[in-house]
Amino acid sequence: MSSQSALLIGDITHARPEWESLSSILTLKEFPSGGRDKFLDNCKSGLYDDVVAIYRSNASTAHTGLFNEELISALPKSLKYICHNGAGYDNIDVPAATKAGISISSTPIAVNNSTADTGIFLMIGALRQAYVPLASIRAGEWQGKATLGHDPHRKLLGILGMGGIGREMARRARAFGMTIQYHNRNRLSPDLEEGARYVSFDELLASSDVFSLNLALNPSTRHIIGGEELAKMKDGVVIVNTARGPLIDEKALVAALDSGKVASTGLDVYENEPQVEPGLLNNPRVMLLPHIGTMTYETQKEMELLVLENLRRAVEKGELLTQLPEQKVK
Numbered sequence: 001m002s003s004q005s006a007l008l009i010g011d012i013t014h015a016r017p018e019w020e021s022l023s024s025i026l027t028l029k030e031f032p033s034g035g036r037d038k039f040l041d042n043c044k045s046g047l048y049d050d051v052v053a054i055y056r057s058n059a060s061t062a063h064t065g066l067f068n069e070e071l072i073s074a075l076p077k078s079l080k081y082i083c084h085n086g087a088g089y090d091n092i093d094v095p096a097a098t099k100a101g102i103s104i105s106s107t108p109i110a111v112n113n114s115t116a117d118t119g120i121f122l123m124i125g126a127l128r129q130a131y132v133p134l135a136s137i138r139a140g141e142w143q144g145k146a147t148l149g150h151d152p153h154r155k156l157l158g159i160l161g162m163g164g165i166g167r168e169m170a171r172r173a174r175a176f177g178m179t180i181q182y183h184n185r186n187r188l189s190p191d192l193e194e195g196a197r198y199v200s201f202d203e204l205l206a207s208s209d210v211f212s213l214n215l216a217l218n219p220s221t222r223h224i225i226g227g228e229e230l231a232k233m234k235d236g237v238v239i240v241n242t243a244r245g246p247l248i249d250e251k252a253l254v255a256a257l258d259s260g261k262v263a264s265t266g267l268d269v270y271e272n273e274p275q276v277e278p279g280l281l282n283n284p285r286v287m288l289l290p291h292i293g294t295m296t297y298e299t300q301k302e303m304e305l306l307v308l309e310n311l312r313r314a315v316e317k318g319e320l321l322t323q324l325p326e327q328k329v330k
């Protein structure tokens with residue numbers, strides 16, 4: 001038995017054999033559920049004192065609570081790596097983990113296709129105001145109060161955050177005859193732009209017909225779209241958010257929908273999940289999905305395998321495959 005351990009928090013659904021095969025190089029421990037107090041007690045009791053790497057996920061936050069400063073300071077001193085299953089990792093206090101000498105990986109790339117598919121589904125649904133006919137046919141009312149929608153063809157799609165998912169969103173939107181513009185922290189190289197136009201944040205707000213949020217949530221991007229930004233947008237803009245709910249001030253979005261400034265919106269993510277703002281729930285011009293961006297068999301398996309590849313490489317070679325970009329920038 002190895003003197004080093006890996007700790008799985010929560011569950012692995014599709015790649016359990018690959019997790020179990022790590023027993024050739026590590027002792028495997030698991031914390032499938034139990035609550036934050038139990039987890040902290042286990043840490044304090046020394047149960048995890050030989051753990052060098054943790055496998056956790058956005059879903060496992062339900063068992064431990066946030067990986068905030070309190071929890072990170074309770075983790076064993078032996079811990080060097082957190083291999084996180086999720087493209088978003090706002091439930092981990094990255095500066096606190098970095099200060100504690102812990103390297104973190106996430107699962108970009110594996111999530112790109114399914115999340116971009118979800119974004120396109122929401123965009124078309126919002127343009128066509130599909131919720132009304134979807135509900136009316138099931139209510140036995142045939143078209144009910146369905147109204148004319150809009151085509152994506154010849155519309156200008158503005159992407160805020162042109163990373164892996166944003167670029168896949170752009171690729172798909174081109175097939176619908178849309179023109180693409182974007183704003184990013186840094187301008188992309190021409191081969192990654194694939195013809196998309198780089199514009200300022202203000203221009204993106206002012207000229208996009210459809211506005212898609214595809215950037216990470218962190219303290220500087222929280223409420224990046226609020227009342228002021230919504231006021232700068234085109235009348236009748238369509239907003240799509242598959243990134244993170246708190247990027248948008250939901251109360252301001254409800255007001256902009258009510259005033260008609262925003263024609264319709266498609267959301268996979270919310271400010272206070274799983275609570276959904278009543279002003280969104282009750283508005284038939286809003287397409288709502290319950291954070292299902294990556295919920296496909298193929299993507300879930302790829303994400304689990306990528307976490308395990310990170311974990312193996314960390315233990316065998318002392319490096320992570322997909323370390324967080326903010327930890328790589330020294």
Ligand SMILES: NC(=O)c1ccc[n+]([C@@H]2O[C@H](COP(=O)([O-])OP(=O)(O)OC[C@H]3O[C@@H](n4cnc5c(N)ncnc54)[C@H](O)[C@@H]3O)[C@@H](O)[C@H]2O)c1
Pocket residue numbers: 087088089108109111115160161162163164165166183184185186214215216217220221242243244268269291292293294
């Ligand atoms: N709905 C879902 O199920 C789901 C699934 C996967 C990812 N996500 C979310 O989508 C987000 C994007 O994922 P990704 O894999 O494309 O990430 P990524 O890191 O590849 O891309 C994010 C891009 O945003 C840019 N950016 C960051 N801050 C910015 C700012 N202030 N202004 C403009 N651009 C900024 C970055 O430069 C980067 O290009 C994730 O952070 C995650 O929260 C949601």
